[in-house]
Amino acid sequence: MTDTAKPRGELTLRTLAMPGDANAAGDIFGGWVMAQMDLASGIRAAERARGRVVTAAVKEMAFDMPVKIGDTLCVYTDIAKVGRTSITLSVEVWAQRYLTHTMEKVTAATFVMVALDAAGKPTPVPAA
């Protein structure tokens, strides 16, 4: 990782990529990576909304580099916008390569989360 290439946002989730999450070549499934991004977005948005949230939309994403078995997946979230009931987050995923301190950005996306009330209806996000 160089000074010019640093994760943007708050480190919200770290987890280890295990053999059960990979294909036969040792590449971690993109769906597993997306699930970690969803969880991180959910944690960050629920903290901001102080309550239940759901994922309303995920904007375009590309898998720029592979995640391999043994990498530590680091998910960074940044609250880009708070609407009436929605919270838009910029999410970056970096892989800390197995047994090294080398960090590489593997993917990024925009997640839109919506705050829900007890009845499951969109509800205003409280003031910060």
Ligand SMILES: CCCCCCCCCCCCCCCC(=O)SCCNC(=O)CCNC(=O)[C@H](O)C(C)(C)COP(=O)(O)OP(=O)(O)OC[C@H]1O[C@@H](n2cnc3c(N)ncnc32)[C@H](O)[C@@H]1OP(=O)(O)O
């Ligand atoms: C307390 C401390 C906690 C601490 C820590 C807790 C940890 C706890 C972690 C939990 C982690 C769970 C994280 C996994 C969360 C899932 O995976 S949830 C499962 C997948 N998602 C779903 O099932 C959602 C299904 N969809 C729906 O229920 C409804 O479509 C929605 C999302 C509620 C929206 O309903 P709607 O009637 O369309 O509502 P509407 O009023 O038109 O729109 C509401 C807002 O959403 C926006 N929106 C709706 N659709 C879109 C779209 N396609 N694109 C962009 N924006 C959209 C609107 O613009 C609007 O925004 P605002 O202008 O109000 O800001």
